[in-house]
Amino acid sequence: MTLELRGVSKTVSGQTHIHPTDLTLRKGTMNVLLGPTSSGKTSLMRLMAGLDLPNTGSVIWNGEDVTGMRVQDRRVAMVYQQFINYPSMSVYENIASPLRLMGVDRGEIDRRVRASAEMMQLTPMLDRKPLELSGGQQQRCALARALVKEAGLVLLDEPLANLDYKLREELRAEIPRIFEASGAIFVYATTEPEEALLLGGNTATLWEGRVTQFGLTPDVYRQPADATTARVFSDPPMNFLQVVKTGDRLMFGERQSIPATGGLRSLQDGVYMTGFRPNHLEIRAHAPDAIRFETRLTVTELTGSETFVHLDHAGESWVGLVHGVHDLKPGTPLEVWLDPRHVYVFDRDGALVAPAAYAMSA
Amino acid sequence: MKINSRAVVMTLYLLFLLLPIYWLLNMSLKTNTEILNSFTLWPRDLTLANYATILTDPAWYMGYVNSLIYVCLNTVISLAVALPAAYAFSRYSFMGDKHLFFWLLTNRMAPPAVFALPFFQLYSSVGLFDTHIAVALAHCLFNVPLAVWILEGFMRGVPKEIDETAYIDGYSFGRFFVKIFMPLIASGIGVAAFFCFMFSWVELLLSRTLTTVDAKPIAAIMTRTQGASGIDWGVLAAAGVLTIVPGALVIYFVRNYIAKGFALGRV
Numbered sequence: 001m002t003l004e005l006r007g008v009s010k011t012v013s014g015q016t017h018i019h020p021t022d023l024t025l026r027k028g029t030m031n032v033l034l035g036p037t038s039s040g041k042t043s044l045m046r047l048m049a050g051l052d053l054p055n056t057g058s059v060i061w062n063g064e065d066v067t068g069m070r071v072q073d074r075r076v077a078m079v080y081q082q083f084i085n086y087p088s089m090s091v092y093e094n095i096a097s098p099l100r101l102m103g104v105d106r107g108e109i110d111r112r113v114r115a116s117a118e119m120m121q122l123t124p125m126l127d128r129k130p131l132e133l134s135g136g137q138q139q140r141c142a143l144a145r146a147l148v149k150e151a152g153l154v155l156l157d158e159p160l161a162n163l164d165y166k167l168r169e170e171l172r173a174e175i176p177r178i179f180e181a182s183g184a185i186f187v188y189a190t191t192e193p194e195e196a197l198l199l200g201g202n203t204a205t206l207w208e209g210r211v212t213q214f215g216l217t218p219d220v221y222r223q224p225a226d227a228t229t230a231r232v233f234s235d236p237p238m239n240f241l242q243v244v245k246t247g248d249r250l251m252f253g254e255r256q257s258i259p260a261t262g263g264l265r266s267l268q269d270g271v272y273m274t275g276f277r278p279n280h281l282e283i284r285a286h287a288p289d290a291i292r293f294e295t296r297l298t299v300t301e302l303t304g305s306e307t308f309v310h311l312d313h314a315g316e317s318w319v320g321l322v323h324g325v326h327d328l329k330p331g332t333p334l335e336v337w338l339d340p341r342h343v344y345v346f347d348r349d350g351a352l353v354a355p356a357a358y359a360m361s362a
Numbered sequence: 363m364k365i366n367s368r369a370v371v372m373t374l375y376l377l378f379l380l381l382p383i384y385w386l387l388n389m390s391l392k393t394n395t396e397i398l399n400s401f402t403l404w405p406r407d408l409t410l411a412n413y414a415t416i417l418t419d420p421a422w423y424m425g426y427v428n429s430l431i432y433v434c435l436n437t438v439i440s441l442a443v444a445l446p447a448a449y450a451f452s453r454y455s456f457m458g459d460k461h462l463f464f465w466l467l468t469n470r471m472a473p474p475a476v477f478a479l480p481f482f483q484l485y486s487s488v489g490l491f492d493t494h495i496a497v498a499l500a501h502c503l504f505n506v507p508l509a510v511w512i513l514e515g516f517m518r519g520v521p522k523e524i525d526e527t528a529y530i531d532g533y534s535f536g537r538f539f540v541k542i543f544m545p546l547i548a549s550g551i552g553v554a555a556f557f558c559f560m561f562s563w564v565e566l567l568l569s570r571t572l573t574t575v576d577a578k579p580i581a582a583i584m585t586r587t588q589g590a591s592g593i594d595w596g597v598l599a600a601a602g603v604l605t606i607v608p609g610a611l612v613i614y615f616v617r618n619y620i621a622k623g624f625a626l627g628r629v
Contacts, residue, residue, distance in 0.1 A: 051526055071529045078530050084523045088545035101532035145531070 001027035001152050003185055007057035008047055017043040019210045020057060025185050030176065030201030032217065033189040035232055040209040041189035045155045048187060049076045061152075074153075077146035081158040083138035085130035091117070091141050092126040098149040112148050119178065120144040136167035143171075147182060154179075156188045160195075172198060193235045197221060205229045222359035227350035230275050236308065236319040238275045243345070245269050250345070253314075256291045258340040263354040272353065273346040280342035281320035283309070283334065290337040297334045300326065311336065383606070389599035397595045412600035422601065425580030428494065430608070432569070432577065433562040435498035436505060440558045441551065443502070444509035449539070451510065452517035453525070463514075466507035477503060478571045485572055494577045500568045505558040511626045512557060516550025517543075549616075553623035556616040563609055580605055 003025045010018040018040050025031050033041045046052040047059065050071040058067040066074060077098075085094050092113060099109045117123050120140040130138050139159060146154055156175075160168040176199060179186045188199060196203045196217055203221075204214040205228075212232070213225040224230035230238045243250045246269055249257045260267065285292070295311035295318065302308075307326045311318040311334065320336055328334065341357040389397055390412050391405040400406075416422040450456075451463050481500050482491075490496040520543070528538040544551065570582040584601050616623070 049530065051529075071526075072532050072534065076530055078527065080523045080527070082521060082523055084521065084527045086524070086528070086542050088542065097533075098531040101537075142527075149531070 001062055001185060002060075003048060003153055004060040005048070005057065006060060008054040008059065009056045010043055010047060010052060011055050017209055018047065018054075021211050023204065023211060023214060025187065025202075027185060028183050030179050030186045030188065030199055032196040032199055032201060032203040033187060033206055034191075034193060034196045034203050035206030036191055039206040039232075041206055042157055043209070044206070044211075045078070045157055045187060045189060048153065049078055049155055050074050075149075075151045076153045076155065077149055077151040078155040079139070079142045079146050079157065079159045081161045083130075083135060083142060083162065085138060085141050085145070087129065087131050090127055090129060091122060091133070094130060094141055095122075095144045095148050098145060102149065116144045116148045119147075119181075136163055136171065139163060139171070143178070147178060150182070151184060153185050153187070154182065156186065158189050158191065161191070175199065193221075193233050196233070203233070205232045207232055223352065223355045224344070225352055227273060227275060227346045227352075230344060230346075230352075234277050236278050236321070238277055238344075239281070239316075239318040239320075240273055240275050241313070241316065243272050243274050245272055250274070252291065252293075256293070258289070258291060258343070262357065262360075264345060267345075267353060271348060273348065273350070275344040275346060276338055276342050276356070278308070278319045278321040280338060281309075281311075281318070281322070282337045282339075283320070283322050283326070285337050287337075287339040287341075290339050293336050293338065295334050295336055297328055297330055297332050299330055300328055302327070309334065309336075386599050386602050386606075389595060390603045392596055394594065394596050409596075412596040413604075415597050416600055416604065422580075422583065422597075425578060425583040425601075426604065428573070428577050429563065429569075429579040429581070432494040432497040432501070432579070433559055435494055436501045436562045437555050437558040439498060440502055440505040440509045441555060443506050444513055444554065445544075445551075447506075448510045448513035448517055449543075451514045453522065463510075466510055469507045470504055474504070474565065474567045478568055481568065482571050491572065492574045492576050496572050497569045497577060497579070498562075500572060501558075501562045501565060504565075505561055508557055508561070509554040512554040512623055513547065513550055515622075515626050516547040516553075520546050549619045549622075552616045553619045556612055556620075557623060559612050560609060 005021055005023040007020045007022060008018065009016070009020040021044070033044060035041050043052070047054050050059070050066065050069060054067065058065050060066070061074070085091075086097065089097065095113045095116060096109050099112060104112070113126075114123070117126055120143060122137065122140055122144060125133055125137060125141075130141055133141065139162075143156075143159065146156075159175075160171055163171065172195065175188070186201075190196060200217050202215060203217040205212045205220060205224075207228045212229040213220050220229065221233055224233060227238075227240065241252060243252055245251075245260060245264070245267055248260050248265065250260050250264065250272070251257045252274075282290070293313055295313040297309060298312050298317070299310040300307055301310075302325055305324065307322050307324065309320045309322060309326070309328070311320060318336075344352065344356045344359075345354045347353050388404060391408055391410070392402070393407055393409055393411070396402060396405065396407055451459060477500070481496075485491045485493075485496045485500075490499075524542065524546070525538065528542050529535075533542065564581075566579075566581045566585075569579045570585075573579065573582065580601065584598060584605075613620070
């Protein structure tokens with residue numbers, strides 16, 4: 001089983017929602033679509049499901065062109081961000097409805113409904129109406145309905161976004177387990193890099209209707225193909241700073257420089273862009289060769305044991321994630337340190353020139 | 363003694379509101395002599411003869427039957443037409459949809475008298491004159507736009523994702539519409555049906571113009587009760603009471619949704 005998108009694009013009233021995209025999803029894989037709001041995650045899913053027709057290109061399912069096929073005839077299941085169930089039916093009937101339409105016999109329906117209800121911990125609620133359930137249970141009901149038909153393609157469009165924190169963690173832990181058991185192609189859309197990393201599998205990063213990179217999730221995280229992917233796959237976003245390569249050194253401004261080692265040595269001299277993740281900025285010299293930047297603090301956000309420091313570095317805004325609680329006044333000067341091993345180098349068009357040294361060794 | 367001024371105002375208000383209805387009921391239970399010759403707050407000489415006259419004389423009770431037939435016909439036709447139309451307006455965008463939607467409502471802005479003449483001539487020439495379906499179809503002119511507006515408001519409240527989930531689950535459009543969608547907007551359908559019923563039930567001009575004998579509605583019969591002995595007040599009042607009953611019954615069933623209906627489903 002494979003789902004293949006060949007040059008698929010979508011334009012709605014003059015606005016391009018999806019630029020021509022090629023993507024191949026293989027049987028039994030978890031595929032995360034990662035991108036900010038309105039980057040095209042939902043549009044792409046709707047094209048995969050067959051809810052929308054692409055303007056160009058084709059959708060291939062197991063080698064068969066299904067581009068114009070009705071959604072009813074495809075073997076897909078979808079769960080939305082909103083909790084979508086049939087309010088007039090009981091939970092049991094909700095889960096059973098796709099099977100009834102497929103003409104599965106009674107005993108088999110009962111067995112499968114009870115099995116997926118059990119998996120979703122809905123067994124005590126089978127006789128209730130969906131609107132009498134809590135948000136988490138409603139979404140479980142929707143998930144159960146999506147899984148019970150054993151579709152080849154399961155699309156989950158930010159299924160946990162409307163749940164509270166604790167329920168989200170709970171369900172997020174369950175989804176990989178459910179996925180393992182089903183063997184279908186899972187597509188999971190999310191705005192949160194953390195969620196993509198927790199789910200594993202493959203990740204496609206989306207930005208303004210384009211898939212910027214597709215690959216194994218850790219690879220995409222460690223070696224983003226370009227600055228856009230790096231920005232999308234980092235929360236808070238990656239920090240950027242311009243450097244000039246002269247000879248065997250990368251010059252940050254006039255005083256700071258690091259040696260151009262590894263793949264950087266053979267680079268042509270010129271202007272490049274460096275990127276580094278917020279969690280790699282430290283407020284003490286944590287490595288012997290760490291470079292020091294003088295910044296001004298604009299905002300601090302405390303999250304329990306960690307502190308987000310929003311910094312202003314010569315007009316550029318950076319974010320740092322530092323351990324411990326640091327209750328500093330906005331406006332105070334702050335020295336931050338960066339280990340050269342954590343620096344990504346991009347060229348001026350944003351393409352990755354050299355990944356950070358730590359990412360190569362990992 | 364402390365007087366609750368709110369209660370006083372409320373009581374007075376209710377009194378004024380109920381006075382005409384009480385007077386109608388009062389008259390319907392009196393004899394003509396009592397109605398004409400004395401002023402009494404309640405019937406001295408209580409009689410049910412007026413009601414007996416109506417319920418035994420086909421010239422009277424057929425009026426109710428005729429009215430009910432065309433009102434029900436109209437309600438069914440209006441809903442059957444308005445349901446798919448409202449669905450289209452709520453789910454799809456097509457050329458001129460907003461203009462068309464507004465234009466539908468402008469149909470209600472013309473007084474029925476405007477349409478009495480064309481309907482009369484049209485139905486006479488195609489042989490529909492003095493039939494129930496003629497009146498039912500004429501009333502559709504006002505009721506279909508109203509039903510479309512009300513239903514569209516209710517349908518808009520149902521997320522589009524439910525439709526899509528149903529299609530993904532394998533429902534055909536028809537099956538989805540009947541099994542999943544209609545139960546979701548059941549209160550909207552009830553309210554739309556009530557409004558169709560009510561407008562058709564109280565409308566007099568078109569129904570009187572388009573009928574003579576076979577489909578003559580009760581309201582028209584009531585305007586023609588002048589006999590040789592003058593007006594039969596008691597019977598007329600009894601007919602009035604009986605005319606209120608169906609409307610009151612129907613309104614009871616949709617009482618919780620009336621406000622949303624008056625707001626055309628947009629609350």
